[in-house]
Amino acid sequence: MSEFIKVILLGIIEGITEFLPISSTGHLIIAHEFFGTDTSSAFYEMFDVVIQWGAILAVVCLYFYKLNPFSGKKSPAEKKNTWSIWFKVAIACLPAGIIGVLLNDRMNEYFFNFPTVITTLFIYGVLFIMIEKVRKGKKAAIDSFPALSYQTAIFIGIIQCLSIIPGTSRSGSTILAAMLLGCSRDIAAEFSFFLAIPIMFGASAVKIVKFGFSFTSTEVWLLLVGTTVSFAVAFFAVQFLMGYLKKHDFQSFGYYRIGLSAILLGYLLFFR
Numbered sequence: 724m725s726e727f728i729k730v731i732l733l734g735i736i737e738g739i740t741e742f743l744p745i746s747s748t749g750h751l752i753i754a755h756e757f758f759g760t761d762t763s764s765a766f767y768e769m770f771d772v773v774i775q776w777g778a779i780l781a782v783v784c785l786y787f788y789k790l791n792p793f794s795g796k797k798s799p800a801e802k803k804n805t806w807s808i809w810f811k812v813a814i815a816c817l818p819a820g821i822i823g824v825l826l827n828d829r830m831n832e833y834f835f836n837f838p839t840v841i842t843t844l845f846i847y848g849v850l851f852i853m854i855e856k857v858r859k860g861k862k863a864a865i866d867s868f869p870a871l872s873y874q875t876a877i878f879i880g881i882i883q884c885l886s887i888i889p890g891t892s893r894s895g896s897t898i899l900a901a902m903l904l905g906c907s908r909d910i911a912a913e914f915s916f917f918l919a920i921p922i923m924f925g926a927s928a929v930k931i932v933k934f935g936f937s938f939t940s941t942e943v944w945l946l947l948v949g950t951t952v953s954f955a956v957a958f959f960a961v962q963f964l965m966g967y968l969k970k971h972d973f974q975s976f977g978y979y980r981i982g983l984s985a986i987l988l989g990y991l992l993f994f995r
Contacts, residue, residue: 726941727944729758730949731948731949731952732758733758733949734774734777734949734950734951734952734953734956735952735953735956736750736751737751737771737774737775737949737953737956737957738777738778738781738952738953738956738958738960739956739957741775741778741894741919741953741960742778742894742912742915742919742957742960742964743894743964743976744847744851744895744899744973744976745844745892745979745980745983746844746889746890746891746892746895746980747775747892747893748771748889748890749840749843749889749890751771752836752837753987755767765934766934766945768930769930769933769934770945770949772923772927772930773927773930773931773946773949773950774950774953775919775926775927775953776923776953777953777954777955778919778954778957779923779924781954781958781961782916782917783920784958785958785962786913786917789808790805790808790809790917791805792809804869807868807869808868808917810873811868811871811873811876811914812914812917812918812920812921813921814873814876814877814880815877815879815880815883815914815918816880816883816918816921817877817880818880818881818884819880819884819886819887819922820922820925822884822887823887823922823925823926823929826887830888834888834889836889837987837991840889840890840984840987841984841987841988841991842984843888843889843891844890844980844987845980845984847890847891847892847896848978848981848984849977849981850977851974851977851980852974852977852978852981854899854902854903855972855973855974856974858902859972863905863906863910864905864906865901865905865910866906866907867910871906871914875904875905875906876914878900878904879901879904879918880918882899882900883900883918883922893915893918893919894912894916894919895976897911897914897915897918898915898973901914901915902973908968908973909965912964912968913965916961
């Protein structure tokens with residue numbers, strides 16, 4: 724397979740899965756299993772993280788007004804609420820930032836594999852279904868960002884640390900945590916989107932520094948293509964999810980995760 728075709732496919736996978744609660748890292752690990760590569764594994768380890776910049780940029784574009792505390796169209800109260808969102812995002816990102824720096828290499832060594840992805844896809848799939856069934860018919864206690872307390876934000880941030888394990892899904896862990904703490908589905912999803920901005924930016928920067936800046940011209944183009952595709956696909960994926968949540972819950976994503984884990988288990992046992 725051409726490396727450029729491969730990075731286009733990886734960009735599509737990243738764009739679709741980064742903000743849907745089905746694990747972008749897990750899906751990329753699966754993709755690499757079948758795609759093969761003519762480029763170094765160290766490059767693709769970095770590539771899989773850096774192309775998330777594209778998905779992050781999609782969120783920034785879609786929510787620019789909501790996240791911009793300097794907008795002249797906002798009242799003082801609205802600007803204050805916007806700063807409050809950023810402060811809550813910052814405090815929620817601290818635990819994952821610290822854990823990521825300390826444990827990232829060890830997690831890569833021990834958990835970036837098929838059995839881990841299969842297990843976490845299944846576990847979180849079951850959790851999504853269970854939580855939605857328990858919450859059915861109940862009104863969310865937190866249905867706006869002003870109602871989201873700093874204490875709730877830090878608890879969501881602590882749970883976000885679980886996403887360092889592949890297959891867990893950063894969006895999946897934060898959405899589940901937010902819903903368990905009383906957030907509505909749309910607030911849980913949007914807060915998860917916003918948390919991705921500093922977390923993924925920091926993770927990408929760390930990967931680039933560790934890889935070094937000795938990119939070949941081909942590697943630069945591969946990164947640019949993958950990131951651009953990721954941005955374009957994520958732009959529509961985020962809009963799809965928010966539209967979907969107006970009429971549906973997260974159970975379908977839970978069933979998807981369980982089904983995919985079963986398929987992967989069959990592949991691991993009988994075909995690998």
